[in-house]
Amino acid sequence: MNDHKISNSPASSIETLLTHDGREPDEQFGFVNTPVYRGSTILFKTLADLESAQQRFLYGRAGNPTTESVEAVVNALEGAHRTKLVPSGLAAITIALLACVKTGDDVLITDSAYEPGRKFADGYLERMGVSVRYFDPHIGTGLTELMRPNTRAVLAESPGSLTFEVQDIAVLAEAAHAGGARLIVDNSWATPLYHRPLALGADIVVHAATKMFVGHSDVMAGTISTTEEAWPDVDRIRTLLGFFASGDDAFLVARGLRTLSIRMAAHQERALDIAAWLETQDAVTQVLHPALPSHPDHAIWKKNFTGSGSLFGFVLKPASRDAVAAFVDHLQLFGMGYSWGGYESLCLPVKPGKARTVNPWTRDGNLFRVHIGLEGVDDLKADLSAALERYSAVR
């Protein structure tokens, strides 16, 4: 496979990169966007062409111009050696882990990790003879003591799913590397616009492209970006397993990426406004948003991130299930559902307790996770305000 790179921009700024990278109008009759390529078979003109395997595309499963249009943009954003588009964020996590381990190896995963990734590790890696251990998301330099001679991968997520602990990637990378392991980071929350784990020492960065990259709740996709050292293993495992993202889906990821910087700025501003407002509400005991000065990891966030995402949590005073139902059942604008990253706001009651093994979630009260969409901030506050009143009335 050749290493064709599509970079049209002088990359003077992130905004220019997002709007110009990964496009090849000259290859598409002048059309601005790379269209949807559908296809399995790619034709060779001669036996010599077939044998040399030097064509840019050889077989559909390895990718096509539409999937490459996404990979070029994400690769430039992450400052990676190579990036691959895969069918989902979970597939990005599973491929990244499989690329690092073999039977007899050991992996360490943050206790705050996205739960389906944990389930893959417990339900599949363990079965293949890989030991799986979890660590306190605040472990920092303490990771060194947990490393074993056969530890080959450390999976971090910053901030953590549901509970929003921020992890110091540079510290984890140093400990992982000293012990002969690679550091994988799930960077879905901040996107590479606001956090670049490879620059902080990570080896592999995974994204639920389904979320902010796509931005419209209409596609499942994931990306894996790696250093030059990690790329051959990731490329080999993905190829062996046959993971492929379709041109139809890739087209929508590429479309989403074009507006990522203005969407992130708008999500960030609205989410911060609403998070700060929630802190002043009576029924709210805690807001879990790393960019708020009240967040326990605010200092690490400030050091490593240049912005914040759409997603945060808040805890309400202890109350019955009926109160939680009163809160969510009559929301007018916030929808209730999994995933996040779209233009529409979401609110989900969550129970991190069952997904924890190292740091049990023991806080009193009910935890909610919200994704702040692109609606009017005052409308969203009014929706939450009415929900808080219903909650307090039922408590």
Ligand SMILES: *Cc1c(COP(=O)(O)O)cnc(C)c1O
């Ligand atoms: C949603 C999510 C994933 C998984 O992405 P899918 O595309 O749904 O498979 C991984 N990590 C985080 C942090 C997520 O929020």
